Amino acid sequence: MTEVVYFAWVRERIGLPRESIETTALTVADLVAELRAREPRYDAAFADVSALRVALDQQLSDFSAPLAGVHEIAFFPPMTGG
Amino acid sequence: MTEVVYFAWVRERIGLPRESIETTALTVADLVAELRAREPRYDAAFADVSALRVALDQQLSDFSAPLAGVHEIAFFPPMTGG
Amino acid sequence: MRISVQTARFDPAAELAQFGGPHAGAIVTFTGIVRDDTGTMQALELEHYPGMTEAAMTRIAEEASARWSLSDVLVIHRVGRLAVGEPIMMVATAARHRQAAFAAAEFMMDYLKSRAPFWKKQIGPEGAHWIAAKSTDEEALNRW
Amino acid sequence: MRISVQTARFDPAAELAQFGGPHAGAIVTFTGIVRDDTGTMQALELEHYPGMTEAAMTRIAEEASARWSLSDVLVIHRVGRLAVGEPIMMVATAARHRQAAFAAAEFMMDYLKSRAPFWKKQIGPEGAHWIAAKSTDEEALNRW
Numbered sequence: 001m002t003e004v005v006y007f008a009w010v011r012e013r014i015g016l017p018r019e020s021i022e023t024t025a026l027t028v029a030d031l032v033a034e035l036r037a038r039e040p041r042y043d044a045a046f047a048d049v050s051a052l053r054v055a056l057d058q059q060l061s062d063f064s065a066p067l068a069g070v071h072e073i074a075f076f077p078p079m080t081g082g
Numbered sequence: 083m084t085e086v087v088y089f090a091w092v093r094e095r096i097g098l099p100r101e102s103i104e105t106t107a108l109t110v111a112d113l114v115a116e117l118r119a120r121e122p123r124y125d126a127a128f129a130d131v132s133a134l135r136v137a138l139d140q141q142l143s144d145f146s147a148p149l150a151g152v153h154e155i156a157f158f159p160p161m162t163g164g
Numbered sequence: 165m166r167i168s169v170q171t172a173r174f175d176p177a178a179e180l181a182q183f184g185g186p187h188a189g190a191i192v193t194f195t196g197i198v199r200d201d202t203g204t205m206q207a208l209e210l211e212h213y214p215g216m217t218e219a220a221m222t223r224i225a226e227e228a229s230a231r232w233s234l235s236d237v238l239v240i241h242r243v244g245r246l247a248v249g250e251p252i253m254m255v256a257t258a259a260r261h262r263q264a265a266f267a268a269a270e271f272m273m274d275y276l277k278s279r280a281p282f283w284k285k286q287i288g289p290e291g292a293h294w295i296a297a298k299s300t301d302e303e304a305l306n307r308w
Numbered sequence: 309m310r311i312s313v314q315t316a317r318f319d320p321a322a323e324l325a326q327f328g329g330p331h332a333g334a335i336v337t338f339t340g341i342v343r344d345d346t347g348t349m350q351a352l353e354l355e356h357y358p359g360m361t362e363a364a365m366t367r368i369a370e371e372a373s374a375r376w377s378l379s380d381v382l383v384i385h386r387v388g389r390l391a392v393g394e395p396i397m398m399v400a401t402a403a404r405h406r407q408a409a410f411a412a413a414e415f416m417m418d419y420l421k422s423r424a425p426f427w428k429k430q431i432g433p434e435g436a437h438w439i440a441a442k443s444t445d446e447e448a449l450n451r452w
Contacts, residue, residue: 008211008283009294058216060279074213074281078297081241081282082196082253082273082406090355090427091438140360142423156357156425160441163356163385163426164262164340164397164417180337181321186393189343192336192413193324199333199404249330260343263448266414269336273406 002067004031006045007076010052013045028054029063031073046075053078084149086117088127089158092134095127110136110145113155128157135160165229165237167221169212171244176254185236188258190265194273196252204288210243210252213281217241220280224272232268234259239272241282274304309373309381311365313356315388320398329380332402334409338417340396348432354387354396357425361385364424368416376412378403383416385426418448 005018025031032049035042046052054061055074067073087100107113114131117124128134136143137156149155168174176195184191198208225237236258246252255272259265276282284295312318320339328335342352369381380402390396399416403409420426428439 005213007213007281008285055213055216055281058213058219074216076213076281077283077294078302079278079281080284080295080297080301081280082277082301087357089357089425090429137357137360137425140357140363156360158357158425159427159438160446161422161425162428162439162441162445163424164421175325176335177321177325180324180339181319184341187343189341191320191339191341194406194409195324195335196406197328197333197335199331201404260345262338262340262417265338266410266417270410273410 002070003072004035005072005074007074009077010045010075014041023067025067027063027067028056028061028065028073031067032063051077084152085154086113087154087156089156091159092127092157096123105149107149109149110138110143110147110155113149114145133159165225166239167218167225168240169214169217169221170240170242172242173250174240174242174254176251179238179240179254180256183236183238183256184258187260188235189260190262191256191258192262192265192269193254193256194269195254198246198248198250198252200248202288205248205286206289207248207287208246208252209285209287209292210246211283211285212241212243216281217243221276224275224280228257228268228272231271232257232259232264234264234268237268237272239276241276241280243282245287271308274301274308277301278305309369310383311362311369312384313358313361313365314384314386316386317394318384318386318398320395323382323384323398324400327380327382327400328402331404332379333404334406335400335402336406336409336413337398337400338413339398342390342392342394342396344392346432349392349430350433351392351431352390352396353429353431353436354390355427355429356385356387360425361387365420368419368424371419372401372412372416375415376401376403376408378408378412381412381416383420385420385424387426389431415452418445418452421445422449 001020056070083102138152238256241253257265257268373381382400385397401409401412
């Protein structure tokens, strides 16, 4: 099982902060395609991945990264700290 | 009468913080030549004018500046504030 | 070194009073305050990614510390609901010389803006909206 | 705006507590502290040019304030005899954005270093010597 976590408007569009999923996706991009196929709210949230960032096990990563060995995948918009 | 003011090591070499002088010097450089001719301690203090700065009526100026209308001339080393 | 992610309000003056260490010649602080540009903002809400946030702040502070030989470093960032006029965050750097203290503080600010997982939501009378990242914030990283 | 040349010690934290004004989003402070690089320094003595000093500090603060639209600005500089570890001087800037607050503070520091009439003398067990200006301080002015 893989934990998928959502923040900010990604969380709001999908309607939940985190979920455990069973996936065979090899890369982040594969997982995104899988999620988009699920339901319109996922499709809407991931419509423009250039507006999204991804972290694998709390390290910033990118959409082409492999998922092997990853426990937690987080999707969120560009950060606005400071 | 013109007030001449000295700071930091210029003051220490000349041995006084300020003096009133009667001068017919037209420029700062002329005044420096006049002072150097007075006594060895002035000659020593003004030996290297590139190591000195001058202010005319409390405005930074340079050695070629005219003295007409100036009331207070200050000589000092480069500033080290902050 | 002090790193804190907190919901509680903090006092930048009290933080400065305790900051520095014995060999500092130069101390720089930056304080960010909730600003109301529109005149109608009711609050700012800050979401973050617990765990990753602390790790990112620590990494940024350690990198600044090593690169500019800081004798002390501080990063505080609030999360949760903040009112206009309240401090959001603060960084402080202590170094021997002013250039190092300034550079380290600016470096930390640039990285916190775009590389620490915080998201700001502005709450006004007509609802809430997420503040978008600025491309200039991403570009600011290029100078380091 | 607050400009002060003073012999009395000051408290940077207390100054920060009072600083800012209602529309600031970003506050930067710089504090300079007497540092003992040799391990044998007994005191630092600061001489200045009364009258010209205040005028130079005011001019520098007004220029920074206009150029970066500061909502508040502070410059304090001590003169006389200072012990190791005591604050020498402080600048603070308040602006809407962080870049303006940082730039204004660095600009003021660069100008205070080389354009305000202060001279530092280091007092040690084997006597006193005037601290020489650094060419890098003069060069720092070129960036503004």
